Amino acid sequence: MLQLDYKSGVPICEQIVNGFIRLKALGVLNGGDQLPSVRSLAIKLSVNPNTIQKAYAILESDGVIYSVKGKGSYMAEGSSSDLAVIKKAKENFKQAVTSANQLGLTNLELKELVDEVLKEEAE
Amino acid sequence: MLQLDYKSGVPICEQIVNGFIRLKALGVLNGGDQLPSVRSLAIKLSVNPNTIQKAYAILESDGVIYSVKGKGSYMAEGSSSDLAVIKKAKENFKQAVTSANQLGLTNLELKELVDEVLKEEAE
DNA sequence: TTAACTGTATTATTTCGATTAGTACAGTTA
DNA sequence: TAACTGTACTAATCGAAATAATACAGTTAA
Numbered sequence: 001m002l003q004l005d006y007k008s009g010v011p012i013c014e015q016i017v018n019g020f021i022r023l024k025a026l027g028v029l030n031g032g033d034q035l036p037s038v039r040s041l042a043i044k045l046s047v048n049p050n051t052i053q054k055a056y057a058i059l060e061s062d063g064v065i066y067s068v069k070g071k072g073s074y075m076a077e078g079s080s081s082d083l084a085v086i087k088k089a090k091e092n093f094k095q096a097v098t099s100a101n102q103l104g105l106t107n108l109e110l111k112e113l114v115d116e117v118l119k120e121e122a123e
Numbered sequence: 124m125l126q127l128d129y130k131s132g133v134p135i136c137e138q139i140v141n142g143f144i145r146l147k148a149l150g151v152l153n154g155g156d157q158l159p160s161v162r163s164l165a166i167k168l169s170v171n172p173n174t175i176q177k178a179y180a181i182l183e184s185d186g187v188i189y190s191v192k193g194k195g196s197y198m199a200e201g202s203s204s205d206l207a208v209i210k211k212a213k214e215n216f217k218q219a220v221t222s223a224n225q226l227g228l229t230n231l232e233l234k235e236l237v238d239e240v241l242k243e244e245a246e
Numbered sequence: 247t248t249a250a251c252t253g254t255a256t257t258a259t260t261t262c263g264a265t266t267a268g269t270a271c272a273g274t275t276a
Numbered sequence: 277t278a279a280c281t282g283t284a285c286t287a288a289t290c291g292a293a294a295t296a297a298t299a300c301a302g303t304t305a306a
Contacts, residue, residue, distance in 0.1 A: 009292095011264060018225045025227025037281060048266045053283075069282045070273030080227065089226040090236060096219030097240040103148040103212035110237045113213060117220040118230045132263095134293060160252060171295045176254075192253045193302030 001028075004045055012047055016055035021064055024080045031077035035065060038073075124151075127168055135170055139178035141211070144187055147198060148208045154200035158188060161196075185211065 002019045004012060023029040035041075038056060042049040056073055059065045062085050067073040080086060100110060125142045127135060146152040158164075161179060165172040179196055182188045186207040190196040198204065223233060 013264075015225075022225060022227040038283090039281085050267080051265060054264095056282085067282060068273085070275080070280085072274095072281060086226060086228075089223050089228060093219055093223040093228065093233065093236055094240050096216055097237050099145075100212050100216040100219075101241060103145070103208060105209070105212055105216065107237060107241045109213075110216065110241075111234050113216055114220050114230060114233045114237070117217050118224060118233075136293075161254090162252085173296085174294060177294095179253085190253060191302085193251085193304080195252060195303095 002041075002045065004047075012045075013051050013055045013058070016045075016052065017058050017062075020055075020059055020075075021062075021080075021083065021085055024064060024075060024083075025086065029075045031075050033075045035073040035075065125164075125168065127170075135168075136174050136178045136181070139168075139175065140181050140185075141215070143178075143182055143198075144208050144211050147187060147204060148212070152198050154198050154204065156198045158196040158198065187211075 001023070002016065004015050004019075006012070008015075020029070020035070029035075035056070036044065038052045039049050042052045045052075056065065056067060060067055060073075062083070063076055064083060064085065065073050066076055097110060105113075124146070125139065127138050127142075129135070131138075143152070143158070152158075158179070159167065161172050161175045165175045168175075179188065179190060183190055183196075186199055186203045188196050188204075189199055199207075220233060228236075
């Protein structure tokens with residue numbers, strides 16, 4: 001369900017946040033679905049519960065999930081494409097495209113790089 | 124000439140490396156042009172000389188610049204530095220693809236964004 | 247030759263963010 | 277009541293990045 005890369009340099013908390021956003025965007029998790037509890041996910045991922053807590057707090061403030069004390073945390077309703085984080089991600093990517101293009105990379109080259117990266121990711 | 128964002132989270136050293144690569148790619152700096160000295164740039168950017176030293180060392184190992192003890196550091200000539208610039212641009216872009224994909228953006232969506240941006244650029 | 251530049255090297259220290267650790271409190275449910 | 281849930285808080289640990297302080301070596305011009 002969630003896959004962490006402990007040696008990627010990307011903060012664990014951020015990986016968890018992005019992971020749930022991804023699961024929502026891909027339709028693996030839908031509005032109303034319950035997330036693992038803070039403690040159980042911490043054990044499963046072998047990280048500190050505080051790290052999960054922090055990730056869930058960020059997800060909630062981003063409107064991706066909502067939490068109910070004593071019950072659990074749940075995926076928020078609504079289209080993932082409407083999420084502010086997705087919009088921000090698109091803006092960041094467009095910025096990257098602009099930068100790469102200014103450094104001389106062509107449309108075709110950029111698309112080849114997209115394929116190259118996503119092929120690696122799939123493994 | 125070089126613009127740093129101290130609160131971006133991106134290491135200063137990395138910003139300096141990318142900055143000179145960008146200046147080379149944009150034609151602001153050309154082969155043979157002398158770079159600011161380690162100490163003067165450190166003062167100008169209000170950072171430690173060791174940070175500049177580290178950035179220059181990375182640029183030199185990447186073939187973007189060359190340094191002569193006692194004289195200074197200079198932009199590398201022609202193809203070698205061009206290759207380094209392209210290589211760096213590709214690395215940066217691949218990183219952006221990975222980030223965007225982690226948030227759920229698909230191969231197709233990313234390619235559409237590439238088209239969207241480059242269509243705007245062409246105008 | 248000397249003074250003032252240049253790059254380079256080295257070690258120690260500081261700083262800061264991320265994470266861990268431990269504990270406590272509050273709400274829900276069987 | 278017991279065992280779950282989320283939440284809050286402080287302290288400690290860890291590591292990467294940057295700083296600090298020197299020292300050494302080559303170049304250049306007065």
